[in-house]
Amino acid sequence: MLQKTKNFIKKRPMISLFLLLILSLPVTLHILFWGLVSLKAPRYQGEIRSEKLSAKATVIRDANGIPHIVGEDAKSAYFALGFTMAQDRIFQMELQRRIGKGELTEIFGEKLIPSDQFLKSLLLKQTAEAYANQTKHIYPEAWEQLDWFLDGVNHFLETEALPIEYTILGIKPRPFDRVDAISFLFYMGFSFAEGIKSDSLYTIMESELAGRSASELFPRYDFEPNASILESQPGILKLASNVPKIQINSQNTRQNVHSEKEHPEQINSQSIQDVTNLKELVRFVGSLQIPMEPLEGSNSWLVAPSRSASGGAVLANDPHIALSNPGAWYEAHIEYPGYENYGYFLSIIPFPLIAHNQDKAWGLTMLEQDDVNLYMETIDNGKYKSGSTWKELSHYKDGIKQKDGSIIPFEVAITGHGPIITEHIKGYKGRPVSLYWSHHHLENPLLDVLYKMGKSKSFQELDSASSMIGAPGLNFSYADKDGNIAYYAVGRFPILKGGNPRKILEGSTGENDVIGYVPVKDNPKIINPKNGIIVTANNLVTNQRLPGLGKPEGNWQPPDRFQRLVGILETQEKWSLEELAAIQTDTVSSFAPEYLEIVFSSAKKPNSLGGKKVLEILKHWNFEHFPDSQGAAVYDVFFYLTLKELLIDEMGPEHFELYGELAEYWNAYRRFIRNPNSNYWDDLRTVGVIETREDIINRSLEETAKYLEKNVSASPSLWKWKYLYKIKHPHPLGVLPLIGGVFDIGPMPSAGGAEVVNNLKYKLMKEDWTATSGPSKRRVIDYGRFEESLTQLPIGNSGNLGSPFYGNTVEDYNHGIHRKILYSKSQVGEGKFRLEFQPK
Structure with a gap:
């Protein structure tokens, strides 16, 4: 035992030096990298x-x-x-x-x-x-x-x-x-x-x-x-x-x-x-x-x-x-x-x-x-x-x-x-x-x-x-x-x-x-x-x-x-320079008022507390997409899940995801939501049951609450746009390990959304x-x-x-x-x- 102790004491300086080198390596690489950047x-x-x-x-x-x-x-x-x-x-x-x-x-x-x-x-x-x-x-x-x-x-x-x-x-x-x-x-x-x-x-x-x-x-x-x-x-x-x-x-x-x-x-x-x-x-x-x-x-x-x-x-x-x-x-x-x-x-x-x-x-x-x-x-x-x-x-x-x-x-x-x-x-x-x-x-x-x-x-x-x-x-x-x-x-x-x-x-x-x-x-x-x-x-x-x-x-x-x-x-008749500039950053969803009017007239009283909260937030939303908006987060998730419940049974996951990369899905959705008689509202996965627009809307209200609880927060007070939605400016080298993140700018919270004037679009069907x-x-x-x-x-x-x-x-x-x-x-x-x- 005494000999082992002596051997450990002899090795300890080497171990300490090695640990010091390991611990200082990130700092050294950081200094070298940014020194090279400055050159x-x-x-x-x-x-x-x-x-x-x-x-x-x-x-x-x-x-x-x-x-x-x-x-x-x-x-x-x-x-x-x-x-x-x-x-x-x-x-x-x-x-x-x-x-x-x-x-x-x-x-x-x-x-x-x-x-x-x-x-x-x-x-x-x-x-x-x-x-x-x-x-x-x-x-x-x-x-x-x-x-x-x-x-x-x-x-x-x-x-x-x-x-x-x-x-x-x-x-x-x-x-x-x-x-x-x-x-x-x-x-x-x-x-x-x-x-x-x-x-x-x-x-x-x-x-x-x-x-x-x-x-x-x-x-x-x-x-x-x-x-x-x-x-x-x-x-x-x-x-x-x-x-x-x-x-x-x-x-x-x-x-x-x-x-x-x-x-x-x-x-x-x-x-x-x-x-x-x-x-x-x-x-x-x-x-x-x-x-x-x-x-x-x-x-x-x-x-x-x-x-x-x-x-x-x-x-x-x-x-x-x-x-x-x-x-x-x-x-x-x-x-x-x-x-x-x-x-x-x-x-x-x-x-x-x-x-x-x-x-x-x-x-x-x-x-x-x-x-x-x-x-x-x-x-x-x-x-x-x-x-x-x-x-x-x-x-x-x-x-x-x-x-x-x-x-x-x-x-x-x-x-x-x-x-x-x-x-x-x-x-x-x-x-x-x-x-x-x-x-x-x-x-x-x-x-x-x-x-x-x-x-x-x-x-x-x-x-x-x-x-x-x-x-x-x-x-x-x-x-x-x-x-x-x-x-x-x-x-x-x-x-x-x-x-x-x-x-x-x-x-x-x-x-x-x-x-x-x-x-x-x-x-x-x-x-x-x-x-x-x-x-x-x-x-x-x-x-x-x-x-x-x-x-x-x-x-x-x-x-x-x-x-x-x-x-x-x-x-208004006359527009100033400042007013016209402000319009460029407008985040109001122009389709939301019409869409939600249909939703509210179709919605039954939700079964869960989460579903009730979803409906309550939507009813008080001002249709804007700002970082602290609860309505923006709830609406966009509900918009997505209703569309998914509507089409996933006909299209399958792969085609549905591809469909999300086309402008057509948005054009089609506007038509679907206005047309309660479309055959697409029926879910092919439920044999012997014929769903209606109202059924899919009510199912989606409940699913929206579950999605937000899982992906944002268990607390509805934190269902905010900034906790779901970000913007990012990716660099081609952003995929590199260790230093890739240096090149990307973001992700960061921001006002904006899909198909608003401040049209910062995300890949919806890929969630x-x-x-x-x-x-x-x-x-x-x-x-x-x-x-x-x-x-x-x-x-x-x-x-x-x-x-x-x-x-x-x-x-x-x-x-x-x-x-x-x-x-x-x-x-x-x-x-x-x-x-x-x-x-x-």
Whole structure:
């Protein structure tokens, strides 16, 4: 025993030292990590010299981190813009080009092979190469300016420290080129998930449902009154005489219809095996890992001088995109002789998608017209069937590079409709499915369009430039210093020979092919309406029939936001800048009053104390979604559980979850709750019992209490929105162990919810109450008080962890606080940092 004691005493110093090292390791790693981050912080002050510069440029960063760039010529201004964006967003730019070209596997490993295969199948890189390498461009200056911008980006790569993400991933970036930029620009025009999932799921459900109509699950706006852009603006009677009348030629107009008799060639008659394989397609699309989502929603409204307190035209706009770190938009002010714009940029493109100056302002929302279709193809021996003939498949080859440098061969076959997207899906054994996307079939000179928009001097010039867009469909909103306001739809409306049935089409007969497009001149427009207000929120563009098409089809978002905005804006004659900014953060559920009136008239006295509390809270709720609101938490859970009780027996968990990723579930729910006679109210799981709407509502009240007790608190006093709902800005490296949490911003409590004006949406059917998308910036430009115009960015301009502007605006965003846009020289002043660019 004595010897053992002596041995322990001898070893004890070694044990203590080891324990000390173990305990101090996290602190040491923390110091090393943040020390490395600080070494890689961007250099915002000093001087940059380059032989690529032809004149002087100055970058002044204001207190919010917004760069104000003044160049003595265009070349130096765009060089400075490229360098400046790279300081804040170079890793985001790295991801952007890899998404556009399908090159994620090289940095993230083999788990991203399916994503790269799908991205390459979209032919983004192929069409970008064809566009970028044209011998003659519409505006050659646009391409010169892109090159100057890329010179600035590449100068940063050559001379400055790269952010820590590059160190963690162990990658060294190559220089950026034109195709990098254009590939991603094209990607942002493709909202692939909605069309592919919606058409596939409709076809699957139509095959599997018994005693139910699949069309009830996919109603779009078939039953929605007062919800279209052209016909339903505030003060509709005043506006009616100003709505452009579209002349219809009955000989070339086909109304969209949805009866099976008029679509005998659709896939609903295919075998069970085909439908089973379609499930593999939707599973595949749902499982894709792409660290950046395209545009998906937005609000916008315009107020004429007659309706604004300042006497000037006002534009308010907040595009909705997936929340991310860094954010979607880079905010910058650029000026050189003959040009000035304060804009919101994709960080790999030198021209703003959204901008304003002292003369004009424009914003955008997604039009959501249906320009994506899926076709079941008949292929044999390298040929595809098209009507009575067989045609040769074409192919696009582009290998996938792995982390070790090896290349995985990749080839996509292409029919007349478009690329085959099922060829590389593991487990898919059905008929090949091709993707029709208008971008593949039309001229789509997006870079030239953005260049010309920035240079335009009037609405007519802006309209002319944007009319060249083939895809995506966009709603443009316009206001100017002369008091003009205007709305116009851009992008093309495809005309299908057999109409658009909202599901997968038979591709072999030729009867479902696109035979043309609505002429650009017939795209919907509103210019200076008499009522003085124009609202858009991704809702149905018009109830009128468009020439050759009929009533337009689209993945229209639910009308709740549009109807709420219309309801607010028609309540008073004049609106101030501050009032219009406050509307952007409105959280009232516009459907809730109607919905709850039905609930209260149907509800029996609940059996449990929890159920009684649910009903009591709902009866006293003011329909707002604020962090301390009990009603918001109870209502949203009740909304979800009623929908689940309504549909889970028909759809099953997998299809129900997928359905939650589509706008259609919300459109359908509005119809279901209003229709007590729908067969869907009967629960197929209860044999011999036929449930009614009242039965499902009462069951859901009880289930809501149980859900909140389990997932929030046993105490109803703690059933608050902030304890259920959060928002988060995820970084692509947020999944890393130990340090991943450093890169994510959030989760945090916030006001907002799904399909309210402050549209911070969560994945309802996955019971994930963390918002994944929302306003990607907010902005109100008032030409009566121009230098007091307002904006917000969700988390700030910089994505560099070492920057003082990293996450610097997140609290203001969460609390709905706008900041003044610093525009004039006197407003910007000396700024916080100053960087001079000089020729070498």
